Amino acid sequence: MMIGEHFKRVRNSKNLTQEQMAAGIVNRSFYSRVENGSSSITADNLMKILYKHGLAMTEFLRDFDTSESNIETYQDKITVAYINKDILALEDIYLHFKYEDVRTKRLLKFLIAELNGTATRKQFKKLSYIFFKQNKWDEETLWLIFHIMDWYEMSDLRDLIDAVIKKFNYKNSTERMKQLMIRIAIRYLAICFKRDKDDSKAKDIINCLKSLPNTADMRMYKIITVYYDKLFSHKYDEASDIANILNNI
Numbered sequence: 001m002m003i004g005e006h007f008k009r010v011r012n013s014k015n016l017t018q019e020q021m022a023a024g025i026v027n028r029s030f031y032s033r034v035e036n037g038s039s040s041i042t043a044d045n046l047m048k049i050l051y052k053h054g055l056a057m058t059e060f061l062r063d064f065d066t067s068e069s070n071i072e073t074y075q076d077k078i079t080v081a082y083i084n085k086d087i088l089a090l091e092d093i094y095l096h097f098k099y100e101d102v103r104t105k106r107l108l109k110f111l112i113a114e115l116n117g118t119a120t121r122k123q124f125k126k127l128s129y130i131f132f133k134q135n136k137w138d139e140e141t142l143w144l145i146f147h148i149m150d151w152y153e154m155s156d157l158r159d160l161i162d163a164v165i166k167k168f169n170y171k172n173s174t175e176r177m178k179q180l181m182i183r184i185a186i187r188y189l190a191i192c193f194k195r196d197k198d199d200s201k202a203k204d205i206i207n208c209l210k211s212l213p214n215t216a217d218m219r220m221y222k223i224i225t226v227y228y229d230k231l232f233s234h235k236y237d238e239a240s241d242i243a244n245i246l247n248n249i
Contacts (some may be wrong), residue, residue, distance in 0.1 A: 103131060
């Protein structure tokens with residue numbers, strides 16, 4: 001079964017129109033093309049649509065013989081809730097899910113505090129120490145790092161990004177690890193722009209991301225990279241055009 005056919009089956013089981021299924025994530029015409037197999041959807045938008053309708057990634061992909069771990073499903077839900085600043089969703093996950101890694105639960109508590117405006121640097125430093133205490137650069141650690149990057153000083157953040165980029169092409173890097181590394185790199189660009197830090201490291205990352213393969217799952221990341229490249233080059237009108245394209249994808 002193709003992913004578009006599976007989308008259609010799930011949508012029909014929930015008695016939703018294409019417009020209702022895709023609302024707020026992608027436009028209806030694009031979603032229609034996904035269902036009929038003429039367009040592919042990014043992992044981020046797939047995750048957002050599933051989360052919007054209360055569907056776990058593992059359940060959706062069951063027909064494709066995909067075996068994602070429970071912790072990865074939690075991670076996806078937490079990330080989407082955090083990006084959407086959905087405190088109630090984060091609190092619900094915190095209360096009702098069990099965790100294989102205590103770091104995930106500590107992160108959830110911190111993210112809820114951050115969105116409520118009560119998180120402190122002391123809490124961040126303690127959290128960062130816990131993340132790196134085991135000195136493990138695995139999928140879990142990369143996912144954890146993504147959510148606390150805004151709290152780092154620029155010098156520490158540069159060192160962190162250096163370490164992440166050096167590990168990108170390691171032969172034992174999984175596809176999920178690479179995706180997480182790319183998201184970390186893009187978030188670094190966002191932080192640099194927000195803090196008005198157009199440094200050489202940002203330019204190196206832009207060049208690195210531009211060289212990503214031209215595959216469907218990398219296309220969105222490359223478009224976002226071009227967006228930040230335009231911002232750093234002070235081509236704000238062109239950046240605005242790209243932002244409009246991204247908002248309509």
